Amino acid sequence: MRHRIAVIGGGPAGLTFARVLHRxxxxxxxxxxxxAPDARPPGGTLDLHEGMGQLALDKAGLLAExxxxxRPEGQAMRILDTDGTVLRDWQPRPGDRANPEIDRGQLRDxxxxxxxxxxxxxxxxxxxxxxxxxxxxxxxGRQETFDLVIGADGAWSRVRPAISSATPHYTGVTFVxxxxxxxxxxxxxxxxxxGDGSMAVYGVNRALVAQRNSGGHVKVYxxxxxxxxxxxxxxxxxxxxxxxxLDLADAEAVRSSLLALFDGWAAPVLDLLRHGTAFVHRPxxxxxxxxxxxxxxxxxxxxxxxxxxxxxxxxxxxxMLEGAELAESIAAAPGPEDLDEVVRAFEEQxxxxxxxxxxxxxxxxxxxxxxDPAEALALFDDVQPS
Ligand SMILES: Cc1cc2nc3c(=O)[nH]c(=O)nc-3n(C[C@H](O)[C@H](O)[C@H](O)COP(=O)(O)OP(=O)(O)OC[C@H]3O[C@@H](n4cnc5c(N)ncnc54)[C@H](O)[C@@H]3O)c2cc1C
Numbered sequence: 001m002r003h004r005i006a007v008i009g010g011g012p013a014g015l016t017f018a019r020v021l022h023r024x025x026x027x028x029x030x031x032x033x034x035x036a037p038d039a040r041p042p043g044g045t046l047d048l049h050e051g052m053g054q055l056a057l058d059k060a061g062l063l064a065e066x067x068x069x070x071r072p073e074g075q076a077m078r079i080l081d082t083d084g085t086v087l088r089d090w091q092p093r094p095g096d097r098a099n100p101e102i103d104r105g106q107l108r109d110x111x112x113x114x115x116x117x118x119x120x121x122x123x124x125x126x127x128x129x130x131x132x133x134x135x136x137x138x139x140x141g142r143q144e145t146f147d148l149v150i151g152a153d154g155a156w157s158r159v160r161p162a163i164s165s166a167t168p169h170y171t172g173v174t175f176v177x178x179x180x181x182x183x184x185x186x187x188x189x190x191x192x193x194x195g196d197g198s199m200a201v202y203g204v205n206r207a208l209v210a211q212r213n214s215g216g217h218v219k220v221y222x223x224x225x226x227x228x229x230x231x232x233x234x235x236x237x238x239x240x241x242x243x244x245x246l247d248l249a250d251a252e253a254v255r256s257s258l259l260a261l262f263d264g265w266a267a268p269v270l271d272l273l274r275h276g277t278a279f280v281h282r283p284x285x286x287x288x289x290x291x292x293x294x295x296x297x298x299x300x301x302x303x304x305x306x307x308x309x310x311x312x313x314x315x316x317x318x319x320m321l322e323g324a325e326l327a328e329s330i331a332a333a334p335g336p337e338d339l340d341e342v343v344r345a346f347e348e349q350x351x352x353x354x355x356x357x358x359x360x361x362x363x364x365x366x367x368x369x370x371x372d373p374a375e376a377l378a379l380f381d382d383v384q385p386s
Contacts, residue, residue, distance in 0.1 A: 002026075002027065003146075003147040003148055003336060003339060004029075004133065004145070004146040004147045004148075005021070005026070005027070005028045005029065005146060005147065005148045005149075005150070005330070006028070006029040006030075006031055006136060006144075006146040006148070006149050006150070007028060007029070007030050007031070007149075007150040007152050007302075008031050008123045008126075008136070008149065008150065008151050008152060008153045008158070008159050009031075009032060009033075009151070009152035009153035009154060009157075009303075009305070010030050010032035010034070010108075010112075010117050010152075011152060011153075011154055011303065011304075011319065012046075012053075012107065012111070012303065012316045012319045012320045012323070013152035013302040013303030013304070013305075013319035013320065013322060013323045014030060014032075014150070014152030014153075014302070014303075014323065015030070015108065015111035015112060015115065015323070016056050016057075016060060016111060016319070016320040016323035016324050016327075017150060017152060017302060017322075017323030017324070017326055017327045018030045018111075018115050018117075018323075018327075019060040019062070019111050019113065019115060019327075020056075020059050020060045020323065020324045020327035020328060020331075021327040021330065021331060022114065022115060023059075023060060023061055024327070024328070024331035026327075026330065026331055029118065029146070030115055030116070030117040030118065031117075031118050031121040031123060031136070031138075032117050032118065032119050032120075032121060033120070033121065033122035033123070033139075033153070034119060034120070035119050035120040036119050036120075037108065037109070037112065037117075037119070038105075039119075042103070042104040042105035042108060043104040043105075044103075044104060044177075044211055044213060044219040045071075045074065045101045045102065045103055045104070045211055045212070045213045045214075045219070046101065046102055046103075046104055046107060046316045046317075047074070047075065047099040047100065047101050047313055048066070048070070048099065048100065048101075048102060048107075048316070048317060048320075049098065049099050049313075049317050050097065050098050050099070052314075052317035052318065052320070052321045053316060053317040053320045053321065054066065054097075055321060055324070056317075056320035056321045056323065056324035056325075057110075057320070059324040059325075059327075059328060060111070060324060062110055062111070062113075065110055066102065066107075066110060067097070067100075069102055069106050069110065070100035070101060070102045071100055071101045071102070071196075071212075071214065072092055072096060072097055072100040073092065073196040073197065074100060074101030074196060074197045074198075074212060075090075075092040075096060075098070075099050075100060075101070075197055076089075076090065076091050076092060076195050076196040076197030076198070077089075077090045077197055077198050077199075077200070077380070077384065078090070078194070078195050078197075078198070078199045078200070079199075079200050079201070079202070079376075079377060079380060080199065080200070080201045080266070080269065081201070082201055082202075082203045082264070082265045082266065082269070082373075083265075083266050084266030084267075084268060084269060087377060088377070088380060088381075088384070089195075090384050091196075099313075101197070101211075101212075101213075103213050103214050106214070120140075121138055121140075122138060122139035122140075122158075123136055123137065123138060123139075123153065123158045123159065124137045124138065124139050124158055125137040125158060125161075125162075126149055126151070126158070126159045126161075126162040126299060127162065128149075128162050128163070128296050128297065128298050128299045129296075129297065129298065130145065132145045133145040133146055133147050133298060134146050134147070134148070134149045134298040134299055136149060146298075147298065147339070148298055148299075148300075148330075148339060148343065149162075149298060149299050149300075150300055150301070150302055150326070151299065151300065151301040151302070151305045151306075152301075152302040152303050152305060152319070152323065153305050154303070154304045154305055154308075155168055155285060155304045155305075155308045156168070157301065157304075157305035159299065159301060159305060160301060160305055160306075162296065162299050163293045163294075163296040163299050163300070163301070164291070164293040164301075166287055166288055166291050166293075167287075168285035168286060168287055168308050169285060169286065169288075170228045170283055170284070170285055171284040171285065171286055171310060171362075171365060172225055172226075172227075173223060173224070173225055173226075173283075173284045173310075173365060173369045174223070174224060174225075174226050174228075174230065174281070174282065174283045174284065175221045175222065175223050175282040175283075175284060175311075176221070176222045176254065176258060176279050176280065176281055176282065177219060177220065177221050177222075177279070177280040177282055178219075178220045178222070178255075178272075178273065178276025178277060178278065178279050178280070179217060179218060179219050179220065179276060179277055179278070180217070180218045180220065180272070180275050180276060180277070181216065181217055181218075181277070182216045183212075183216045183217070183218045184216045185216070186275075187271070187275055189268060189271075190210075190218075190268065190271055190272060190275070191216075193210075193268050193269075194210045194212055194218060195212075196212065197211070197212060198210065198211045198212070200376075201265065201266075201269050202368070202373040202376035202377065203262070203265065203373055204371055204372075204373060205224060205225040205369060205370065205371055206222070206223060206224040206225070206261065206262065206369065207221075207222075207223040207224075207368060207369055207376065208220065208221070208222055208223070208262065208265070208269055208272060208273075209221045209223065210272055218272075220272045220273070220276055221282075222258050222261070222262065222273065223368075223369050224238075224261060224369065225369055226238055228283055231245065231246040231248055231281075232245050232246075233245060234246055234257055234260075238261055240257065240260050240261060243257065243260065248279075248281045251277075251278055251279050254279040255273060255274070255276065255279065258273050258279075259273055259274070284310060284311070284365070285308060286308050286309055286310060286358070286362065287306075287307055287308040287309070287358075289309075289355060289358040289359050289362055290351070290355035290358065290359075291306065291307055291351070291354075291355075291358075292351045292355075293347075295343070295344045295347060297340050298340075300326075300343050300346070300347055302319060302322045302323055302326065302350075303315070303316075303318065303319030303322060303323070304319065306322075306350065306351075306354060307350075307351075307354035307355075307357075307358055309354075309357060309358040309361045309362065310361045310362060310364065310365035311361075312360075312361040312364045312365065312368075314357050314360075314361055318353070318354060318357060322346075322350050322354075325346065325349075325350075326343070326346050326350075329342045329345070329346055330342055330343075364379060367379045
């Protein structure tokens with residue numbers, strides 16, 4: 001059976017879907033808004049779980065290549081008190097491959113492989129049920145029709161409105177991301193503080209998390225509870241006396257505001273902010289927990305487009321697993337007339353599973369960035385192998 005299938009978005013969900021379908025000799029068109037694979041920084045590191053992201057890579061025939069690239073030592077996790085005391089220091093056991101880390105850029109290149117992605121094809125609107133199939137409108141004015149359109153276009157999906165009226169809402173937690181390069185040579189003290197994997201410090205309604213990527217690159221996330229417009233008045237919204245509005249494009253002003261927000265924390269911890277380069281504002285948005293929609297023939301969603309949830313190490317894993325599962329189901333469908341039933345069954349299973357994860361990660365975020373830092377520690381004690 002041969003359908004005109006398009007996947008919108010070349011993130012973990014879309015590329016895994018396309019790669020697994022490709023492995024089953026099915027044609028699929030990948031339409032990506034970015035003009036080129038390296039058009040923007042690929043982002044930080046992802047831990048891929050054995051039964052989720054790694055399973056998806058196995059379905060794509062890429063597990064061995066993933067193992068060669070990934071960093072099992074990156075599973076190390078250290079938690080510090082705000083005064084710098086080490087409270088927990090988990091190290092992976094030899095041979096532990098439950099959740100190894102991989103840079104997003106490496107994962108993207110691994111998935112891209114032989115795929116023929118059409119870059120620079122930003123979708124603006126998807127119209128189901130036209131005479132010739134599902135109509136896709138592009139930002140450059142072009143349009144094209146397909147039998148099945150998969151929306152894997154992330155948090156602010158342009159496919160989603162074709163089947164659901166849900167939109168993401170702000171969680172009340174903002175991340176400001178910065179990074180350090182060549183940490184082992186330029187900042188050996190900080191390198192030792194972070195260790196081989198991640199390091200986190202939890203305070204009252206705020207946290208600082210540092211994650212090692214490959215090649216001595218470290219991403220740091222300053223996390224705090226604040227209204228969405230916190231930067232318009234730091235005095236009123238964050239209690240930073242005498243500080244008015246903040247220009248988020250002014251790196252030195254952002255650095256100084258974050259240092260004031262985390263004032264009193266141990267000096268080596270604050271060095272992560274002192275030495276950070278650019279600062280990126282990432283207010284966390286989510287879709288409603290258990291986001292579901294009435295099935296619309298010819299259109300479906302995967303990954304963040306379907307179930308954007310707090311970033312607690314699950315989103316990319318789910319996105320990849322869903323991509324692999326949907327592709328396998330499509331490849332196994334007996335005939336063209338079964339395609340719609342396959343997608344409907346997939347949606348039911350995806351929505352139920354994602355709903356459970358959305359509940360867990362929403363509750364997790366409440367505990368990680370909370371008025372009581374002991375909650376964050378207790379959460380890790382619950383989930384980390386002893
Ligand atoms: C700080 C942070 C840390 C995280 N850490 C982890 C982690 O450790 N483990 C984990 O599992 N998850 C993690 N996540 C979550 C994870 O990043 C997402 O769940 C995952 O990227 C979702 O994949 P996706 O393919 O659905 O969407 P995305 O990764 O958002 O990809 C969407 C793609 O669609 C493209 N696109 C967007 N709009 C259009 C359009 N209109 N037309 C065409 N293309 C379009 C985009 O350019 C992009 O390439 C983290 C998230 C954050 C914010």
